Amino acid sequence: MDGHTLQREIQAGFDVQQMLASANAGGFLQASGGLIVTGATGTNVMDLMLAIKRPVV
Numbered sequence: 001m002d003g004h005t006l007q008r009e010i011q012a013g014f015d016v017q018q019m020l021a022s023a024n025a026g027g028f029l030q031a032s033g034g035l036i037v038t039g040a041t042g043t044n045v046m047d048l049m050l051a052i053k054r055p056v057v
Helices: 005-011 016-021 025-032
Strands: none
Touching: 005 016, 005 025, 016 025
């Protein structure tokens, strides 16, 4: 992003408020040419597993 990204999006006809409301940063940046795709990271950042181990009595 730079100082002109927002203006380019508005000129391209994007509803910036809608993009913000829908948390669509990826679509916004892709349309403005500012999206950087790094590829798969190999991490499961959105996965969470919890386990509770109780002592044997």
